[in-house]
Amino acid sequence: MSEIAGPAAAALASLCPDDVIFLQSLPKAELHAHLNGSIPIKTILELAQQYSPSSAQTTEVADTIEKLRSGVILNDIFDFFSLMPAIYALTSTPEAVATVTRGVLQSFLNPTGDGGELNSPQCTYLELRTTPRMTAHMTRERYLTVVLDEIEMYPATQATLIVSVDRRMSDLDVEECISLAIKMKNRGRRVVGIDVCGDPRSGDMQSFTQHLSRAKSAGLGLTVHIAESTKNTTEDSLALLSCRPDRLGHATFLSDELKALFFADIPQPGTECDSLSECATSTTANPHTPAGLRDPSHPLHDRFKNLKEGYFLRFVSDSTESEETKAHISFWADAEKFSERAAVKDIEAMIKQAQSPNNARLNGQYKPCMEICLSSNLLCKTVASLDAHHIRYYLKNDHPIVICTDDALFFRTSCLGEYSLLLAQPPLGLGLSRDDVTRIARMGMDAAFLIPRD
Ligand SMILES: [Zn+2]
Numbered sequence: 001m002s003e004i005a006g007p008a009a010a011a012l013a014s015l016c017p018d019d020v021i022f023l024q025s026l027p028k029a030e031l032h033a034h035l036n037g038s039i040p041i042k043t044i045l046e047l048a049q050q051y052s053p054s055s056a057q058t059t060e061v062a063d064t065i066e067k068l069r070s071g072v073i074l075n076d077i078f079d080f081f082s083l084m085p086a087i088y089a090l091t092s093t094p095e096a097v098a099t100v101t102r103g104v105l106q107s108f109l110n111p112t113g114d115g116g117e118l119n120s121p122q123c124t125y126l127e128l129r130t131t132p133r134m135t136a137h138m139t140r141e142r143y144l145t146v147v148l149d150e151i152e153m154y155p156a157t158q159a160t161l162i163v164s165v166d167r168r169m170s171d172l173d174v175e176e177c178i179s180l181a182i183k184m185k186n187r188g189r190r191v192v193g194i195d196v197c198g199d200p201r202s203g204d205m206q207s208f209t210q211h212l213s214r215a216k217s218a219g220l221g222l223t224v225h226i227a228e229s230t231k232n233t234t235e236d237s238l239a240l241l242s243c244r245p246d247r248l249g250h251a252t253f254l255s256d257e258l259k260a261l262f263f264a265d266i267p268q269p270g271t272e273c274d275s276l277s278e279c280a281t282s283t284t285a286n287p288h289t290p291a292g293l294r295d296p297s298h299p300l301h302d303r304f305k306n307l308k309e310g311y312f313l314r315f316v317s318d319s320t321e322s323e324e325t326k327a328h329i330s331f332w333a334d335a336e337k338f339s340e341r342a343a344v345k346d347i348e349a350m351i352k353q354a355q356s357p358n359n360a361r362l363n364g365q366y367k368p369c370m371e372i373c374l375s376s377n378l379l380c381k382t383v384a385s386l387d388a389h390h391i392r393y394y395l396k397n398d399h400p401i402v403i404c405t406d407d408a409l410f411f412r413t414s415c416l417g418e419y420s421l422l423l424a425q426p427p428l429g430l431g432l433s434r435d436d437v438t439r440i441a442r443m444g445m446d447a448a449f450l451i452p453r454d
Contacts, residue, residue, distance in 0.1 A: 008417025037407025167203030260299030
């Protein structure tokens with residue numbers, strides 16, 4: 001077994017042997033594992049030895065390997081992306097890509113041989129993801145073919161591929177990657193889905209949507225990294241959600257209002273409403289002042305309040321009325337009426353966007369599986385503690401989730417380590433029951449793209 005460290009290792013070490021056997025024997029699906037971020041350290045070191053220093057990248061490669069040896073310490077999520085160029089430098093030939101793919105598949109799917117009572121693999125089913133890379137030694141098509149050749153050495157019930165597109169890619173590059181994924185799928189190769197990944201600060205997601213919709217129409221599953229950092233805007237999330245992805249990666253900073261707009265979760269107390277339109281536009285004496293939005297427990301109340309305050313201030317500051325008029329109560333009543341109407345109009349526009357194109361939320365159907373990567377979030381410092389983790393929201397709302405490693409190489413974790421974080425007692429873990437953990441593992445298996453799609 002690859003050595004694990006950090007929060008996952010601490011949680012695993014706190015479990016009794018019987019709990020470890022229980023976790024090992026659970027059928028588990030790993031649905032969010034990046035190929036280049038999951039390379040066993042042993043394989044990286046072997047590649048580094050063969051790496052012929054020929055460019056300025058040599059120092060970068062050596063620095064990154066040293067960090068990987070001693071344990072990567074990230075100050076924030078953006079530090080993470082600085083590690084990738086060195087990995088890419090080591091895997092720029094078809095031979096190196098085949099080597100790392102084989103290493104990653106073995107680390108997830110072959111028995112771990114870690115001396116435990118059960119010599120089980122890390123997971124039962126793996127959906128590996130990677131961005132087709134073009135280098136001086138290969139085309140994107142060649143890259144994908146090499147990866148698929150390795151994946152298809154395993155049965156389809158064990159290993160499949162998700163083709164990632166990077167947020168930094170040009171429109172043409174995204175189009176090429178999606179076309180390749182569709183072509184491979186149609187040829188019977190084992191491509192099951194599309195992912196959007198990369199630096200959360202980059203890219204205009206609106207321009208990605210046409211390509212993502214094309215992939216969905218071709219029968220590919222869709223997962224997207226969404227609201228991964230505080231830098232991601234509401235517009236960014238809205239664009240991605242408009243494609244109705246089957247699964248969402250991280251979604252750490254997805255606002256409560258977007259969850260309320262899009263997800264068919266069990267409503268929180270005080271927010272029950274039969275339909276979204278009723279929720280947002282329930283009429284009182286004045287149709288432009290929905291009582292629901294004034295209620296502090298309404299999921300859109302904060303946005304309504306902020307918008308209204310903004311419009312109110314603007315009304316007052318832009319007014320050319322005399323001081324005498326402004327002293328009259330009717331002036332303030334007008335300001336109140338104007339700001340409420342304007343805020344409601346904005347919220348109605350937002351709801352309209354949320355409901356297009358398929359209006360799935362109104363049918364009460366849309367519950368995309370959330371890909372939860374606990375160690376990744378803790379180590380990238382996007383979540384302060386397990387106690388503050390958004391997994392709690394989804395568990396409370398009976399919303400499907402899957403537990404994943406993300407980048408086991410950098411976060412020094414494993415499927416077993418991540419599941420240990422569920423079972424271990426606080427503060428090392430979430431302290432969930434075995435029944436809960438079994439249910440979570442089953443939800444993960446159910447969210448696989450391999451399941452025949454209609
Ligand atoms: Zn990821």
